[in-house]
Amino acid sequence: MKKVLPFAIVIFVTTTGFILTNKTVKNAIQKENILEQVANAHGLQNWSAVEEIKFTFNVDRDTSHFERTWIWKPKTNDITAITADNTLAYNWADMDSVAYKTNGGFINDKFWLLAPFQLKWDAKNLTHKHTLSEKAPISKEPMQKLTIIYGSEGGYTPGDAYDFYFGDDLIIKEWVYRKANQEEPSMITTFEDYKDTKGLKIAQMHKMGEGNFKLYFTGVEVK
16 A cells, blocks of 8 residues: 544433433444544544644655655645655645646545544545454454445545454554455554644554554644
8 A cells, every 4th residue: 555422312202102212322323423433532523723734654664764744734725745855735626647646645644644534534435334343453352343445436546445443432543454345454553652733633653563564653743
């Protein structure tokens, strides 16, 4: 890859003669809105105040290092890509072929940075399944599992699938990426070293269970 709403509610339905308890309603809401529940647990409700976000995407594999920096103004969708060799500024509304190719890297890096928010942002373009207990692939601990599968059309990587693993706090701990929804994992990493910046909970480190690989973020700034 280049790549809870806790509240008490009791509904009395006198005309049909049965009662929905708050536990029943809460369970139903969680099943219907699990994408939003996970996104909000990571601070999506604070995203509307973000004027600019800057971050450096890093990958260390064995002795090699790769990095690139992005500045994104989400209200105007102005993006600046910064590498050791070049700086490119562009806007999503007006991309030439060079910007479109560069934007593929931004989409990948932004997805790693803000994956919990993408659950809500991309909800119309994916299907999902929520499992209450499944063994996580790295820690082997029982966790909740949320599988999302993107539609087969549109985007840079249509049809890809992701399995998110998290506890009762809905904070993601591990994930599996499956290219084109294949059964075998393409990549499995942790979500760790969370940083709370302006109410956004961002996992700054992703490691594989085996091998000398880590993907991480530095210089995360939110305005």
